[in-house]
Structures are given as C-alpha cells and as structure tokens.
Amino acid sequence: MATAGDSSNPITPKPTTKKRKPRKPKLAAATAQHVISILNTASSAAHTFLSQNDLYLLPSQSLQLESLLSSLPPPFSQLPSQPSLFHRFASSATLDFDQRWVQFFSVSRPNFYRLLSLLSPSLVIFLPSTIPPETALASALYRLAHGACYKTVARKFGLDSSEASCLAFYSVCKAVNDKLGDLFEFRRDLERIVVGFGWISLPNCCGALGFGRFGVDGEIFGRNGSILVQALVDSEGRFLDISAGWPSSMEPVAIFRQTRLYLGVEDSRESELLKGPTYRLSDGCSIPQYVMGDSCFPLLPWLLTPYSEQDSFGSAEREFNVAHSRAMELVSTAFGRVKARWQLLARSWKEDSLEFFPFVIVMGCVA
Numbered sequence: 001m002a003t004a005g006d007s008s009n010p011i012t013p014k015p016t017t018k019k020r021k022p023r024k025p026k027l028a029a030a031t032a033q034h035v036i037s038i039l040n041t042a043s044s045a046a047h048t049f050l051s052q053n054d055l056y057l058l059p060s061q062s063l064q065l066e067s068l069l070s071s072l073p074p075p076f077s078q079l080p081s082q083p084s085l086f087h088r089f090a091s092s093a094t095l096d097f098d099q100r101w102v103q104f105f106s107v108s109r110p111n112f113y114r115l116l117s118l119l120s121p122s123l124v125i126f127l128p129s130t131i132p133p134e135t136a137l138a139s140a141l142y143r144l145a146h147g148a149c150y151k152t153v154a155r156k157f158g159l160d161s162s163e164a165s166c167l168a169f170y171s172v173c174k175a176v177n178d179k180l181g182d183l184f185e186f187r188r189d190l191e192r193i194v195v196g197f198g199w200i201s202l203p204n205c206c207g208a209l210g211f212g213r214f215g216v217d218g219e220i221f222g223r224n225g226s227i228l229v230q231a232l233v234d235s236e237g238r239f240l241d242i243s244a245g246w247p248s249s250m251e252p253v254a255i256f257r258q259t260r261l262y263l264g265v266e267d268s269r270e271s272e273l274l275k276g277p278t279y280r281l282s283d284g285c286s287i288p289q290y291v292m293g294d295s296c297f298p299l300l301p302w303l304l305t306p307y308s309e310q311d312s313f314g315s316a317e318r319e320f321n322v323a324h325s326r327a328m329e330l331v332s333t334a335f336g337r338v339k340a341r342w343q344l345l346a347r348s349w350k351e352d353s354l355e356f357f358p359f360v361i362v363m364g365c366v367a
Contacts, residue, residue, distance in 0.1 A: 051082050054156075055089055059104055059146045066152060084158035086138035105138060106145040106341050107367065112137070115367065119175040126171040131164060139165060140172035144364060147343040173359040180366045186232070186240035187273055194276075194289070196235035201323060204279035204287045207232040207240050209261075209303070210294040210331030211252060212338075214361060218351030221247045227349070227357055228252070229335075230259055231365070232291065237334040239365045245358030252296040265302055274302045292327040338364050 046069055054062045082088070093100045093109065101109045116137055123133040139157040142148060143165075150162035150169070159165045186193060190206060197205035213226040221227075226248040232241040243259040256262055265273050278286040293303040306324045307317045339346040342364040349357045 054085065055092060055100075059142070059148075063146060063148055063152065084135060085142075085156040086135055087158075089138075090134075104145070105141040107141060112141075115176075118179050119172065122175040122179060123171060126175065127168065131159065131168050135159070136168035136172055140169045141367070143169055144342045144344050144360070144367075147347055170356055170359070173356065173363045176363040176366055177359050181362070186234075189240075190276060190289075193234045193240065197327075200235055200326065202235075202292065202327060203281075204289050205235075205327070206274055206289050206291055207234060208292045208327040208330045209297065210328055211296070212331070212335035213248065214345060214357070215348035216351060216354060216357070217348045220351050220354065221249055225249070227354075227361070228255060229358075229361055230255060230261075231331060231334065232261060233330050233334045235330065237330050237337065239334060242362060242365055244361045252294075253298055256297055292324055294328055294331070 046065070050057075050062060050065055050069070057065070089100070089104060096109045098109060101107060101112060105112060107115070116134055119137060120133040123136050127133070127136055135157055139153050139159065142156070143150075143153050148156075150165040153169075154160070154162050154165040157165070159168065186207065193206055194204055197203070197207075209230070209232050212229045212231060214229065216225050216227060219225070227244065228246040228248055228250065229242060229244040230246070230252075231239055231243075234240055241261045243255070243261070246255045274289045274291070276289050278288050280286050288302070290302050290304050293305050295306055295308075297303055297305055299305045304324070306321045307313050345361065345364050349360075
C-alpha cells in the first residue's frame with residue numbers, strides 16, 4: 001500500500017484534451033450580398049419615410065428616428081433632396097391657431113411672424129443672403145426648443161453646413177438681445193405689476209427677485225459649476241428684469257450689487273424706480289413700493305428678505321415668511337417653465353462656447 005510520500009506507485013493524471021469551438025460557417029458571397037441588399041433597402045425605406053412624413057411626426061419622434069438612422073451606413077442610392085422644413089411647414093400650417101407651430105417652434109404662428117418682423121432688419125445685416133431671416137429664425141427656435149445639433153438643423157432647414165446653422169442660431173440670439181432686451185424695462189408696466197401682486201396678498205409689491213442655475217460642462221467653474229441668472233418676475237412668473245452670465249463661484253450679493261436693477265434703484269439722482277405711490281393699510285400705516293428678495297440678498301429699504309430661522313419671532317413674522325416663500329416660488333416656477341419649453345437650456349452647456357450662453361438664456365426668457 002502506498003503511503004504519503006511514497007513514489008513507487010505514483011498517480012498519473014489523465015491527459016486533457018481541449019475542446020475546439022465549432023467554427024461558424026462563413027456566409028457565402030451570394031448570401032452576404034443578399035443581406036447587404038436587404039439592409040440597404042430597409043435603410044432607404046426608413047430615410048424616405050422620414051423625409052416624406054417629417055411634418056406629421058412630432059419633432060421628438062423625427063429626431064429620435066434620425067438618431068437611430070445615423071448609426072446605419074447611408075443608402076447606396078442618393079435620396080431626393082427636400083425643400084427646407086420651414087417652407088414646407090409654413091405652407092401647410094397656415095392657420096394662426098394651428099398647434100403644430102408650438103410643437104415645432106414653441107411659439108404660436110402670430111408670435112413667430114411678430115418676432116420675424118422685429119428681427120428681420122438685424123438678421124439681414126448679420127447673415128449672408130443664402131440664409132433668409134425666416135429660415136434663420138425657424139432653425140434657431142427649433143434648435144432651442146428641441147436641443148437638436150447643428151448638423152441636424154442644417155439638414156432639416158436647407159442650410160449649407162453645420163457652421164451655417166451655428167451662425168444662424170447665434171445671429172438670432174444676438175438680434176433678440178439687441179431688439180427685445182428693453183422688454184425687461186418693467187417700470188413702464190409697474191401699475192399692472194402692483195395690481196397683480198395685490199391679488200396674492202402682497203400689496204404694493206413690484207416683483208420677486210431670485211436666481212436660476214444653468215449647468216455647464218467642464219471644470220471652468222469647478223465641479224458641478226453653472227451659470228447664475230438673476231431674475232425679477234411678476235405675479236404670473238413673467239420676467240421683468242434679467243442679468244445673465246454670472247459664474248456660480250461668485251457670491252450672489254456681489255452679483256446683485258453689479259446688476260442694472262440694483263444700480264438703477266440705488267442711484268436716486270437718475271431714477272425714480274420703486275419710488276412710486278405708497279399703499280395705505282387699514283390701520284393707517286403706509287407701505288412704499290418694494291421687491292421680495294431671496295435670503296441670499298441683503299435686506300434693504302426696498303428689498304425685503306425672509307426672517308431668519310435663528311431669530312425669535314411670532315405669528316406675524318411666520319405669516320410674512322409664508323407670503324415671502326410664495327413669492328419666491330414664482331421665480332423658481334418661471335425658470336422651470338423656461339427649461340421645460342426650451343430643451344437646449346435644460347442641458348449642460350459646453351465649456352468651449354460659454355461666452356454665448358448668456359445670450360441664449362436671455363433669448364429663452366424673452367421669446
């Protein structure tokens with residue numbers, strides 16, 4: 001009997017044999033050619049379907065289908081060229097209440113042509129003759145509404161290249177900032193604004209002031225950096241004043257003291273802003289015109305911030321904080337609507353084109 005360490009009767013392992021994987025049969029040349037032909041036919045059919053039915057699909061559907069088709073090689077046969085999406089669309093959607101205008105461009109037909117009449121003189125100067133103002137405006141609104149890339153926008157709107165699409169987009173943004181920036185001059189509409197806040201139990205209030213954040217890709221503003229936008233809104237969440245382009249690394253108070261709103265109110269020698277009639281309460285006290293400001297702002301005679309939780313206060317202070325919180329919700333709701341309406345602004349912006357981002361944000365708030 002063999003014992004441990006006894007080599008007289010060694011146990012020799014059985015040799016192992018490797019199992020070879022069965023080879024996949026190679027497709028015959030004729031079979032491979034047949035498969036390629038089927039794929040090409042399917043790709044051509046899908047492209048043809050998209051080009052012939054893009055007016056009947058929602059933009060999100062057509063963009064998703066285009067994204068899927070972009071992963072396939074282009075069809076062998078050249079697809080017939082289509083006129084610009086906008087010209088085909090405008091010819092079919094001729095009624096003012098046609099909801100497809102909102103679906104495609106996030107504006108109604110009357111508002112589109114109102115914008116076009118205001119911006120056309122500037123766009124004719126900014127753009128080459130190969131890009132008509134109506135095409136530039138439509139392509140810019142489409143990109144802003146759906147976040148489509150320049151290449152896709154160029155193909156849909158008959159522009160020569162992605163560069164032409166980019167030029168049209170930023171030209172429209174600049175024209176909107178130049179021509180419509182004065183819409184934020186809320187002093188002309190102050191009476192309506194005060195009445196609106198009166199309906200939500202904020203007598204003589206002239207606006208709610210807060211900040212919105214828009215994400216930025218990259219490390220220029222640090223991790224999770226963003227662009228800060230100071231905005232004043234009315235009781236319906238419409239923008240009355242906006243200051244965009246501030247880095248998130250900057251203190252809100254420092255931003256506030258550099259804005260047109262602050263400088264305009266504080267310089268009493270040149271401005272009568274927020275110096276209108278007072279509101280008399282039932283107890284005889286008078287309330288001057290004021291703005292509700294978020295807790296990050298300083299307390300000023302015309303800027304009311306909430307009571308701090310560290311302070312000891314009673315029911316009156318608590319009621320004020322409730323009313324103040326209601327006013328601040330108007331700001332967050334306004335920015336939420338902007339991002340919901342314009343999908344491009346709901347995404348993080350690329351660092352290499354950051355200098356243009358404030359113009360795009362202002363356009364999203366004005367258009």
